[in-house]
Amino acid sequence: xxxxxxxxxxxxxxxxxxxxxxxxxxxxxxxxxxxxxxxxxxxxxxxxxxxxxxxxxxxxxxxxxxxxxxxxxxxxxxxxxxxxxxxxxxxxxxxxxxxxxxxxxxxxxxxx
Amino acid sequence: xxxxxxxxxxxxxxxxxxxxxxxxxxxxxxxxxxxxxxxxxxxxxxxxxxxxxxxxxxxxxxxxxxxxxxxxxxxxxxxxxxxxxxxxxxxxxxxxxxxxxxxxxxxxxxxxxx
Numbered sequence: 396x397x398x399x400x401x402x403x404x405x406x407x408x409x410x411x412x413x414x415x416x417x418x419x420x421x422x423x424x425x426x427x428x429x430x431x432x433x434x435x436x437x438x439x440x441x442x443x444x445x446x447x448x449x450x451x452x453x454x455x456x457x458x459x460x461x462x463x464x465x466x467x468x469x470x471x472x473x474x475x476x477x478x479x480x481x482x483x484x485x486x487x488x489x490x491x492x493x494x495x496x497x498x499x500x501x502x503x504x505x506x507x
Numbered sequence: 508x509x510x511x512x513x514x515x516x517x518x519x520x521x522x523x524x525x526x527x528x529x530x531x532x533x534x535x536x537x538x539x540x541x542x543x544x545x546x547x548x549x550x551x552x553x554x555x556x557x558x559x560x561x562x563x564x565x566x567x568x569x570x571x572x573x574x575x576x577x578x579x580x581x582x583x584x585x586x587x588x589x590x591x592x593x594x595x596x597x598x599x600x601x602x603x604x605x606x607x608x609x610x611x612x613x614x615x616x617x618x619x620x621x
Contacts (some may be wrong), residue, residue, distance in 0.1 A: 399550075426607055437511075437596050437611030438551070451606055486550055489609055495541065498551040 397421060399499035401487050403431045408477055413466050415473045416502045420489030427470050428496060429462055430486040433456065444470060477506045513612035520587055520619050528582040528615045530571075530597035538599040540564075540573050540580040541609065546592045554582075554595070581608045587619045594595050 400419045421428050425446050427496075430438035441460070442452045444495050446467035449501050456462075463472040472483055488496040524565030532540065537560045543551040555607040560575035569584045580597060597612040 401550075403551070422589050428608055434561055437598070437614065438609075440608045443606060443608055451608070485568040488551075495539070495556055496607070496609060497553070498543075503548075 398409060399487055399489050399497055401485075401499040403502060404505050405505075407507065410479060410506055413474055414434070414473045414504065415471055416485055416504075418470045418487030418489075418499060420469070420487070421497060424446045424466065424489035424497075426490045426492075427464055428488040428490075429470070429472050430483040430488065432486055432501070433482075440492050441472075458471050462504065468496060475503075477504075482506045509599060509610040510598050511599055511612035512540040513595075513615050514615045515615070517616040517618060520617070522589055522619055522621050524604055524619075526582070526587045526591075527618070528597075528617070530580045530582065530594055530612060532578050532580065532597070532599050534578075534599050534610075540571070541598040542569070542571055542580070542582050543596040543598060543611075545596065545614070547593075551596065558573070589616070589619045589621055592617055592619045 401416045428443040429441040432438040440453050441456050442462050442464045444464040447464050462472045466492045482505050484501045485501045490496045510533045513558050541556045541612040542554040543556045545551050557573035559562040563572045571580050571582045592612045594616050596614045598609045600609045
């Protein structure tokens with residue numbers, strides 16, 4: 396399977412705990428994106444990388460959120476001190492220059 | 508900033524009925540336009556796209572035409588099936604913009620009954 400993969404698919408955590416999600420893009424794609432989707436809404440852009448450089452961050456990405464893409468391959472999204480409002484589906488997408496994005500299956504986070 | 512407005516759902520149709528889901532957008536420049544489909548518990552799948560004005564995207568019997576004059580990209584299908592039941596998202600951006608990110612509408616839930 397050469398699609399975008401995300402791990403874990405589901406995460407349940409208690410408020411105040413830290414969580415980390417991983418995204419493995421399609422191997423030849425140099426751009427990688429993170430989105431957040433809450434129930435009944437469309438995905439909202441969080442941040443994106445071109446190779447290992449993080450080029451843009453949304454105002455939605457508070458100080459508790461950090462994303463990395465070491466060596467320009469997989470990416471991680473960490474949320475520190477989780478809050479109930481962080482409960483959402485976190486989607487990763489990747490693309491090559493001049494082509495559309497391909498989305499992964501998402502990680503569903505539930506903060507109790 | 509960029510925005511996408513979709514027809515509110517849910518939409519319930521009988522099998523073989525005609526489907527239209529309206530989508531209008533506001534954007535600077537010349538974005539590409541997309542329709543994505545999301546099945547329960549899954550990520551987004553690209554259904555079709557159009558990269559410039561008057562382009563028609565089509566896939567699996569679905570069609571949408573990029574109308575710059577009305578800033579619209581309505582999704583249509585002549586005869587829906589039960590298997591088309593899903594949430595449909597209209598989006599812009601993603602190819603020609605520098606960042607390549609997309610702006611999505613809030614989605615329209617389609618239920619097709621046998």
